[in-house]
Amino acid sequence: MIEEKGVWNRLRTRLLFTGPTLFAFITVMIIPFLYGIYLTFTNWDGISTTLSLVGVQNYLAVFRDIEFWKSFSLTLKYVFYTVVLINVIAFMLAYVLTKGLKGQSIFRAGFFLPNLVGGIVLGFIWQFIFNNVLVYLGQHASIQSLSTTWLADPDKAFWALVIVTVWQNAGYMMVIYIAGLTGVPNDIMEAASIDGANSWTRLRKMVLPLMVPSFIVCIFLSLQRGFMVYDVNLALTKGGPFSSTQMVSMHVYEKAFLSRDYGVGQAEAFVLFLMVALITLLQVYFSKKLEVEA
């Protein structure tokens, strides 16, 4: 690239082109992130202007905080079920909807719809569905399991949260899988079917290996979204009944902003970050090994 003459002009260009982005990025992401690590070693209560260092006490408090580990293990369970269900359903829908069926684009648009709406609104809609519509159905059609609201029972409320999450995200992942499937070259598929591979063999031996990059992206996204779930959790169950469906994000939020235990809250957020980073990096690292060239 042709450079300007003089150090000053070069610096001016650099600042003009990268200044705004980098300044915002550093002051919003990097400094708070580093300051957050510092906060985990202090006993800030959210009000006082002085902080005192307390060493690793907050981290010890994290390990002693039974509620945190309860919400963390619940989140793990939730992430497991949502990631599997979202990706299986999304892939199947995408697979059927790339076959040139009539009305294909209407189906795609319909399945994508829940994604456009914010988690808060979705949570409230489903709260009404579970508390009113399904209960009414249960009572009038004598379906025992629906006749009392799912949201009042810890176990069923957990599954309600899983159902809403899958419904919210399946369409989004479906679109990414559709993008991947349309990239699978037609000529090798035709060659395979001439060679006598039936559709099941073609799917298993050719489509799935070629789709590994799409699986990496979708599983990465659904893992991230699952661990960080907050809006839907808040609007659907508020973590209830009796904090039985409180996911880890909500726990951290309450620890910091409601119990005013900022040091411990930040330490928990940081522990959460390390675990999620570890899980997603492992996921990407191991699935990269499965990639094949078309």
Place this chain on the structure above:
Amino acid sequence: MTRKRIASSVIKFIVLTVILILFIVPFVFLLINSFKENMAITSNPLSLPESFSTVNYMNAFDKMNYIAAFTNSLVITVLSVLFISLFAAMTAHYFVRNNTKFNQYTFMLMVASMIIPFQAIMIPLVKIYGSLDLLNSKWSLIYMYIGFGSSLAVFIYHGFVKSIPKELEEAALIDGCTRFQTFFRIVFPVLMPTTATISILNVLWIWNDFLLPSLILVDPEQRTLPLSTYNFYGTYTVDYGPLMASLVLTIFPIIIIYLFAQKYIIQGVMQGSIK
């Protein structure tokens, strides 16, 4: 088409239609109940409304302060998306064309930061900006969206700038354009499709975001639509009619845009995912 193939595509069609109905039906329940009185809703949430009375809507519209919330959401979303795209495109372009070690590391830092979840930053963010007295303002929020949204935008632009031939820009520079003019006359127009993709992804995120604005915007008159909806729900927990209407009002703008631009939105998500 053999008979077997016709049968199988009919079965596929029926199964898909059933799934589609399951996907859409929550919105249908929302809509029919938004026109009903509270009594009618609680006694039978499946019945159709007797009339399309707009009482609930008027009620929700006023109490939510809909116009103000909508305006706040619109200003925040439009400005954030605009600035993210503009600044990120310039930065990505600079990184590609000045491929020094320093710029490479800066770019890598931005990409690596994408794995940091918002929850790990929210507490120090509130502390820092609170002590600077910068909370409770739209402008702070827009600034934060630029900070949080830049990484992904720079990353996507970076991939596309690489595919633009250098010769165009070099010719412009030799003809006496400054770097700035070259960028705006030649590079930015070429990047338009990418800008559309990034803007769609960011609109979906910022318009619906709840946690960040709920921490930053404290005053009722500053509220965005999701905040206003949440607050309205907290105050009217038992009066279902206006609640349903408020949810419909919140969804309405998105659905309208989706009807007109669904092709582009779905395309945007597709292109944004292929990295």
